[in-house]
Amino acid sequence: MEVLFITSNEGKFREVEKIGRRYSVEVRWHREEYFEPQASSLHEIARISCEILSKKIGKPFIIEDSGLFIESLMGFPGPYSSYVFKTIGNEGIIRLMNGIENRKAYFLAIVAFFDGKDIHIFEGKTEGRISEAIRGNKGFGYDPVFLYGEKTFAEMGDEKNEVSHRRKAFEKFFRWLGKQG
């Protein structure tokens, strides 16, 4: 089986290609930038992006979007995680959380699949806490401030891939795909 993955991020494509192989799915890279809408949830953003792209692409494909959601900051940076990372970065997150007791946060990944007719959404979530300081250098993005147990994602290295939100979302999708006619 073959699936088109639309992303401009090669690293993301390589990661998903690997997961796909375990499910006997060949993930092919369709490199394309697309405009994501502004919306209050990742689900909505993925669904609308998928709808817009479906008119352009016309055949089955998947897209993926993910974000960090901090409970005491009303879900911030959430759907805008990428922009927030590029501007205030992990240092900004640490400042915003300074002295705040409730440090609960989660990473969320959404996979949207267009089957040529309908859109199907798959979700992967990993819960943790925001660390008191930036720690570790093995990950990327918010990994150095996301505590999973006693370590940050950036201190975990390959262990992280076993529990990551992206992996969970894609595994759900590949399992579902395997059950389809």
Add this chain to the structure above:
Amino acid sequence: MEVLFITSNEGKFREVEKIGRRYSVEVRWHREEYFEPQASSLHEIARISCEILSKKIGKPFIIEDSGLFIESLMGFPGPYSSYVFKTIGNEGIIRLMNGIENRKAYFLAIVAFFDGKDIHIFEGKTEGRISEAIRGNKGFGYDPVFLYGEKTFAEMGDEKNEVSHRRKAFEKFFRWLGKQG
């Protein structure tokens, strides 16, 4: 002369209607929610939204978008000012700026006009600084943390309307419109 203003915000419509009257332009309200794309600049967001809407509306209209840009935070919250306000709010801005010396910031408003064929962009900018604390209760949004001279926008009341970014952008547009055939 008559111009359609597409916005879901009645307050914004009323403000612009008033400015229009001084230029003998009747601003009519077209209440419609539309999806804004995620992009790195307000210009780009306004232009793309305008393009998408033009296909749907098919006749001349204006839209407006605005944001707060903080120099030492790489322009944050910028194009996502509205989402950032709803989550971390002015308290978050004060935290992020705690101890930072360079407090320069500006408000930017973009008006995009579709004339039935082409898109024209008008910009209004007002420079100021981020205050050390939340001050004043006359404004809305980021007004209580935006210092214009010695007062915050939220301490200025009606004076603010004389120097606001939105007023500047719409005045440029109305003046330009008056010069068209």
